[in-house]
Amino acid sequence: MTAYFLEDTAVLTGRSLRHITRSLDTIITTAITPIAIMLLFVYVFGGAIDTGSASYVNYLLPGILLITIASGVSYTAYRLFMDMKSGIFERFQSLPIARSGVLWAHVLTSVMSSMISVAIVVGVALLMGFRSGAGVLAWLAVAGILVLFTLALTWLAVIPGLTAKSVDGASAFAYPLIFLPFISSSFVPTDSMPGPVRWFAENQPVTAIVNTIRDLFAGQPVGTDIWIALAWCVGILIVGYVFAMITYRRKIA
């Protein structure tokens, strides 16, 4: 049965990619909120924020990319929920296929659609004056971290996708994830925050990831932040995957 895992996953991924190309609005709405936040912060609040770096858009972009990914994965939960509700998930599960391919297809689609949204946001940032001195390796490292972050959040998104009772329930889990970058070093340096908030901001995953991407974009050495960032991503990925699989097995047994 697993002999067909790759073939079945490819067929099912092709199907969910078609969903995306036929409802481009999901990619546009995924990109539009982060772009609006970016415009607001760069052109309205940014003038009053002292980050110590020359260009605020350069400072801001890493956090905006994480917000983009967090809002993108809520559509993954939505698509999975719709498959559960319509019964097509059960149809796939009753076919002689590699069953886990159904989930993997959603996960791969999530990564691809998130990366398209990320590319759109980076394009807008370039128009707004974002510049990077990063070399090819640094860009690849940024892409790698973003893919890892997307995978981690996607496996978390699978859980509400499988268990939600309503469309709103399926996508609501993403709100705290979208909000998390606001209490991090994404928008302002953490030094200005009061004690407990600062402690939270400095020890939550977004700050380490944002600092790492910011250093990579600036062509700076990344320091220990990259290991903390990777540890968070891999940690969330493993926890998300394990709980998603437990949820999945409960659903089909």
Next chain:
Amino acid sequence: MTRSQVQGPAIHVQGLTKNFKDLEVLRGVDFDVARGSIFALLGSNGAGKTTVVKILSTLLNGDAGTVTVNGIDVAAKPGKVRESFSLTGQFAAVDEILTGRENLVLVARLRHLDNPAAIADDLLDRFSLTDAGGRKVATYSGGMRRRLDIAMSLIGNPPIIFLDEPTTGLDPRARIDVWEAVKELSAAGTTVLLTTQYLEEAEHLADRIAILHEGRIIVNGTLAELKQLLPPAKVEYVEKQPSLEDVFLALVGDDDANINADATGKE
């Protein structure tokens, strides 16, 4: 995918139980379905019909008892069993964003068949969906969705088909189309297990009927055997008025031309 030469019943269920937490849904269900027959599982809402179908189709595990489909134990070899049957669930499980044709091609590819495009075209033709094949399923009527749903279940010619309430929510015209499809399948040698809450449907289609009530099969037999359970019929003279269904079908027409018109026209 080939019709198995295995002897014995197509479906064998013995002592099947299933609890959801404290709720005893199935309390020892026993029945056999002979190869090539149409078997109707009749019961009111909540009787456990869907639970039986889900266990037969490896979507749920039973708590106790033996279940074999096409001679294969569903608990021991679920992957093998899935090659023997096809499931048409309670709600038309079709992909609304894809076209009808793409839905068929998708299933044919997942069943690893050669020439998915030809299989899709053939089924679109058989189910009078050729003209609608290039449209998104979201634009289909309920009857067209159900026809597509059943067409998707026929891909790969599985020897056994499970139909869970195939006509619930359909209009009379679409219901008759589904009945015709079921009869054709059976004529071609496919074993059909269908669940229904409509007595008329079981009476019309099934070779054998079992009534599932409070988690057990309380009767199981042919229509004639079931009728003998009650006192013999007495003769009464009643003026035969046309039923509303007769009127409806007479007015909207009852021929094949109308099936095609339904598929292509009104949406």
